[in-house]
Amino acid sequence: MKYFLTSFLVLTLSMGYSQSIQSPSGKISVNFKLTSNGQASYSVNYNSKPVILESFLGVKLKNKPALDANFGIDSVKNSSFNESWKPVLGEQSIIVNHYNELIISLTQKETHVKMNIIFRVFDEGIAFRYDFPKQKDLNYFIISDEVSQFNLTGDHKVFWIPGDFDSNEYPYNETKFSGIDNDKVDLNNGIAAKSIAEKYNVQSPLMMKTATGLYLNVFEAAVVNYPVMHLKADVNDFKLTSVLVPNAIGDKAYLQTPCVSPWRTIMVSDDARDIVGSKMILNLNEPCKIDDTSYIKPMKYVxxxxxxxxxxxxxxxxxxxxxxxxxxxxxxxxxxxxxxxxxxxxxxxxxxxxxxxxxxxxxxxxxxxxxxxxxxxxxxxxxxxxxxxxxxxxxxxxxxxxxxxxxxxxxxxxxxxxxxxxxxxxxxxxxxxxxxxxxxxxxxxxxxxxxxxxxxxxxxxxxxxxxxxxxxxxxxxxxxxxxxxxxxxxxxxxxxxxARGTEFNAWSVGNPPMHETILPFTRLLGGPMDYTPGIFEIKMSHYNPDKTEQVHTTLAKQLALYVTMYSPLQMAADLPENYEKYPDAFQFIKDVAVDWQDSKYLEAEPGDYLTVVRKAKNSEKWFLGAITDENARKSEIKLDFLTKEKKYKAIIYEDAKDADWKNNPIAYKISTLEVTSKSKIKLNLAPGGGTAISFEPIN
Missing domain, CATH: 3.20.20.70 (Aldolase class I)
Known part of the structure; x- marks a missing residue:
């Protein structure tokens, strides 16, 4: 269902103007402001408390006046939108796309160039983009810079990788915002091509947590005919500014009106599960343009x-x-x-x-x-x-x-x-x-x-x-x-x-145990990742006694990754002979689905742990994956996601008591329980470990 509630406002006095818009639930609000010199800015509140302070907007053009000040407002449009759509493949069979929209139509007084700034406010975050309509005063043009700002409220915890124009295959750093510094990054990391331009540039998506327990994520959506946005961190004032990746002669984007920039997105919640489970990035993209999608099928491969x-x-x-x-x-x-x-x-x-x-x-x-x-x-x-x-x-x-x-x-x-x-x-x-x-x-x-x-x-x-x-x-x-x-x-x-995949474990410093607990909050927000899990022979000394490299997980965690790392294309990455040595553990890889009817994130903390359960499409089978970082973890989960009045056989693949990602990674045990929606299961995860569970209905 779609509905629109629209209003237009034509302004004769536009200087010093402000306008607010809220998310459908009212939790998130955006305030747009046009300053006395015609400069556009915005701020974001969550539950009436600031999360993004006043931040300026605009773009700079090559050989033309910058579109960052001296604007007047032509009109303001408010609308609402609500629909449900079905992805061909996905974490769930139906996705809700519900937001309120604000469009500010601007004209620069001296140049008469028109530019719209569009805001969409969802229950999990906000998005904005620049829209350049067809006009006589702007046809072909070159973007030399974009000056979108994200002015933070403090020295948040951040999960970041360097702003490398050529590679995103880095392990994440977990520091305070003030600790961002590419000079401290170990570049002996196995990456083939590196192009780090600035000391304080980082890549988006940038995941953050405030001292008061709010989770923030700065990213982008619908990057089409435009460079990727990196972020310049002002580590003293806690401010981020957009950095567009240049071409060979230093220009950023060649455009012709009518055209739009990608969406710049900010997710915010006091519950990390809202971030990791968000479909906001997908919703900001255009609907499917392929008429016949019958050939698009999930695959499990070796x-x-x-x-x-x-x-x-x-x-x-x-x-x-x-x-x-x-x-x-x-x-x-x-x-x-x-x-x-x-x-x-x-x-x-x-x-x-x-x-x-x-x-x-x-x-x-x-x-x-x-x-x-x-x-x-x-x-x-x-x-x-x-x-x-x-x-x-x-x-x-x-x-x-x-x-x-x-x-x-x-x-x-x-x-x-x-x-x-x-x-x-x-x-x-x-x-x-x-x-x-x-x-x-x-x-x-x-x-x-x-x-x-x-x-x-x-x-x-x-x-x-x-x-x-x-x-x-x-x-x-x-x-x-x-x-x-x-x-x-x-x-x-x-x-x-x-992103940094499994192969780096074979011949480099590898991926630290927390790596897979961060990727769902960052890389996977934009789409499925071919992470290639399923390595059973963890230590590379199995192939060469002189090698010290290894996968930084337990075997049980490798199983859990098939659930926590969503992809409709999943590889059983190890050698056939290694699977044949552990047929009971291999059974989970054979059983687990790769296309889903529903997904529920039960526990989540970036850099620490993640527990998700998914229901296979056109099936009553559920699969659970739970992973942790380098620390052992215990928790208890309710099985209230199971269908009521049904009995299930739970096959639990977990770390053995003495399992440890570094010292004893292949130690696992398998047990079976009969459960219902009223049952609870205790999870015991080893350091760098995980648990995988399949729930099969008992007829």
Missing amino acids: GIWWEMHVGKSTWDYAGSQNAQNNLNQDLVASGKHGATTENTKRYIDFASKNGFDGVLVEGWNVGWEDWFGNWKEEVFDFTTPYPDFDIAAISAYAKSKNVKMIMHSETSGSVGNFERHLDRDFENMVKYNYPAVKTGYVGKIIPRGEFHDGQTMVNHFNYVARRAADYKLMVNSHESSRPTGYGRTYPNYIAAEA
Whole structure:
């Protein structure tokens, strides 16, 4: 249902004007103000107490007067909107989109340029954007800066990563706002390309907690034809200012009216569960533009991937040294290539036997000997397999086993080359019955001088999803800019990495135990993450006695991540032989759903713990995931989410009493209980641990 209550106000006296708007519940209010010099500002209250102090708004244009002062108000429009919509895939089958809206129409007195500032106020937060209508005094223009401010009320606790224009693959820092300092970040962290421009720049989404127990989150939504917004932190005055990622010549965005900026968002609540469960970012994006969504289906998959990260095999066919010694000759097999026909069939057999939908294969195509670190433009053609990978035979074999193959298209950052080959890549996928592609963007971008988070690359990531929809294909991007809800508009953009994933545990300092308790409050607000959980052999010394790296969780926590880290595309990332050693624990990965009817966040504290329960779509089965940071945790949960008058078998996968992420990570136990909606279950999580529970109705 949609309803609009609209009023217009044409103002003859606009100087010193103010206007307020509240959320539907009345808890959150925004006050817009136009100062005596025509400068626009806003402030935000929660339960009548300030959370964002007066903060100025505006944009700066290249070779034109800045749109940040000398405005007069033409009109004010108030309206309300309420609808329920159904995502193709999601954490819940129905999403409510309910907000009040305020549109302030402005004209700059000297230039006569018109600009609207639009506010939307939801029960979980607020959003604003700049709207540039079609007009004779502004057609083509270049954004040189955006000066959106977020003036905080104090020295809040913050969870932040550096404002790196090329990578979001950092572990989070937990400090006071005044402690933000990129000079203190350990850059020996395994990241392939780094571009940190300023000491005090951080990335959004920025999660915060005030001394009085309020949770704040500054982010953005619907980033389309615009660069990603980072944030400059004034650590003395506790103020954030928008930072737009530049292109190769320093410009931020090339636009033509009519056009809009992305939404700048602020979530606020006294309950962390409201933040982590919010669908505000999705709601701020346009509805689905794909007519036929029947091909967009959830997938649980395995693949030739982790074995390369742990050193068992390689992506390249010949080995880089072998290739360098044979530059003008045919490549000679090194004997360690992972993507062979035989090995791929082994994974297909494993997927078929255990009910998995797909198999990903990395390193199947020529070019890997020469792909990394050379900033070379034409590395891959995305269609030619290595001699030991028979793509036709593998496709036929997978079809005979009712398994789908997942394409891997690594670009090595050479985006122009990928776009030139994009249609041939997708045609090849259709020919061999690949329903989904995992794209990769490791390294510095070509065109040279562009950043991963700039307007050019944002447009590229979105274009790949749109073009894939023409071929009825799904996209899972890695090393991309972080999603901001575009998956609502193009739901074939099924998942992305866009944060520090599991692989960093195999060959770097890894991801600290608190990492997975922060990501749902940050990265996952914009869309599903392909985090690749499910590692059972935690310590890398299993593969090489000299290696000290490890996954910083217990095995039970790896199971719980299938519930806490939402994605309709979930990988059982470990090797088949490792799952075969722990068949009882592997059962949860086989059972857990990846598309949901409903989700309820039961416990939440960023950086500390998270407990969520989800109901499988078109099923009475529920699944629970609970995780903690480096500290052990005990709690008790009510099962009142279960259907009343029904009995369920609860299969509990939990840490053993002596489990510990560092010293004893594989210790787990499995037990079974009969429960109802009136029951309670005690959770006992080891340091770095977790609990996974499946609830199966008893007929």
